[in-house]
Amino acid sequence: MTSVPDELDRRFRDAAASAGLLDVAYDYTDSPIGRLLVATSERGLCRISFDPDPERELDWLTTAFGARVLRSARPLDPVRRELDEYFEGGRHEFDLTVDLTPLPHFQREVLEELGRVPYGHVDTYGGLAKRIGKPQAARAVGGALNRNPVPIVVPCHRIVGASGSLTGYAGGLERKETLLGLEGAILAG
Amino acid sequence: MEAVAAIPPFERFYEERKDEIFGYLARLLGRDAADDAFQETFLRALRGYGKLEHGRHLRAWAFTIATRVAVDERRKPSASAEPPEIPVDDERPAYAELQHLADQLPPTERAAVVLRYGYDLSYDDIGAALGSSAEAARAAASSGVRRLRRKETS
Numbered sequence: 279m280t281s282v283p284d285e286l287d288r289r290f291r292d293a294a295a296s297a298g299l300l301d302v303a304y305d306y307t308d309s310p311i312g313r314l315l316v317a318t319s320e321r322g323l324c325r326i327s328f329d330p331d332p333e334r335e336l337d338w339l340t341t342a343f344g345a346r347v348l349r350s351a352r353p354l355d356p357v358r359r360e361l362d363e364y365f366e367g368g369r370h371e372f373d374l375t376v377d378l379t380p381l382p383h384f385q386r387e388v389l390e391e392l393g394r395v396p397y398g399h400v401d402t403y404g405g406l407a408k409r410i411g412k413p414q415a416a417r418a419v420g421g422a423l424n425r426n427p428v429p430i431v432v433p434c435h436r437i438v439g440a441s442g443s444l445t446g447y448a449g450g451l452e453r454k455e456t457l458l459g460l461e462g463a464i465l466a467g
Numbered sequence: 468m469e470a471v472a473a474i475p476p477f478e479r480f481y482e483e484r485k486d487e488i489f490g491y492l493a494r495l496l497g498r499d500a501a502d503d504a505f506q507e508t509f510l511r512a513l514r515g516y517g518k519l520e521h522g523r524h525l526r527a528w529a530f531t532i533a534t535r536v537a538v539d540e541r542r543k544p545s546a547s548a549e550p551p552e553i554p555v556d557d558e559r560p561a562y563a564e565l566q567h568l569a570d571q572l573p574p575t576e577r578a579a580v581v582l583r584y585g586y587d588l589s590y591d592d593i594g595a596a597l598g599s600s601a602e603a604a605r606a607a608a609s610s611g612v613r614r615l616r617r618k619e620t621s
Binding site: 280281282286287289290293294297299300301333336337339340344345346347348349 | 474475476477478479481485486489490493502505506509510513514516517519
C-alpha cells in the first residue's frame with residue numbers, strides 16, 4: 279500500500295492548524311519528568327498529560343472540545359518553549375493562556391485561585407479552600423486538584439497537606455517532589 | 468463504551484484513511500498532483516467534520532471528497548499535461564490489469580472504475596462520491612469498463 283510521505287503529512291498538519299480548522303492541536307514534548315502530551319484549543323493550553331495514553335487523551339479532548347483534534351507540532355511551540363525554560367529554572371511564571379472552559383464551575387474556581395500561589399511557595403488544601411471562601415471544602419479542593427487537566431502550568435504541585443507532607447499528586451509523588459525541588463520550595467517536616 | 472457511530476477524533480480518522488486516500492489520488496492524478504489533492508482532500512474533510520452528525524460511512528465519505536477534489540483537479544487545463552505515474556505496489560491483480568488503461572478514461576468513469584474495482588466501494592457509495600445516484604454510478608463504471616475493453620482489443 280502506498281503510504282503518505284512524512285513531508286506531506288507534516289505539511290497537512292501545519293496547514294490544518296494555520297487555517298484555524300482545529301478544535302485542538304496536540305503534540306508530545308520531552309521533559310525531566312518524562313514525556314508529556316500537550317494540547318491547545320483555540321483559547322489556550324488545555325491539557326498537559328503525564329504518561330499519556332494517546333487513545334484516552336484523544337477521546338477526552340474530543341468530548342471536551344470537539345472532534346477536530348489533530349497532532350500538529352507548530353501550535354505547541356510556545357508551550358514547549360515555556361516548559362523548557364521552566365525546567366531549566368529560568369522561568370518562574372507562565373505567560374500561557376489556559377483554557378479551563380470545559381470544567382465544572384467549582385473546579386475552575388479552585389484552579390484559578392491556585393494560579394495565585396507563587397513559584398517556590400506552597401499552600402495547603404485547607405488554605406486554598408479558605409481562599410475561595412469555602413473553608414469546609416478542603417476535601418473537594420483535593421478532588422479538583424487531582425483532576426487538574428493542566429498540571430505544572432496550573433501548579434497543583436504547590437498544594438500540600440496541613441502537616442507539610444506531600445500527600446498526593448495525580449502524576450505521582452516523585453514528580454511533585456521534583457517540581458517543588460526545582461522551585462526551591464522549602465517543605466516543613 | 469462509546470456508541471459505535473460516535474464521531475472519532477479527527478486524528479484517528481486521518482491516520483486510518485490517509486494512506487488509502489493518498490494511494491487513490493496517486494492512481495487518479497499521478498504522484499505529483501496527488502500531493503496537493505491530498506492536502507485539499509483532508510482540509511475539506513476538516514471543514515466538514517464539525518458538521519457530521521454521526522461517524523458512519525466515514526471511509527466512503529473520505530473517498531467522496533477525494534473524488535471531487537480529483538475531478539476538479541483533472542478539469543484544470545494543466546492537469547493532463549503529464550501522464551500519471553503508475554504505482555507498482557498494487558496488490559489487486561484484476562484492477563492492476565485495468566489500471567494503465569483507466570488512466571485514459573474521462574474523470575467520472577475513471578473514478579467509478581477505480582472505486583468499484585480498486586477499493587470495492589458499493590455503487591451507493593460511489594454514487595455519493597460522484598454526486599449522482601447508485602444507478603448512474605453503475606452506468607459510469609460499466610461504460611468505463613466497456614470503453615476499456617474496446618481499448619484492450621483495439
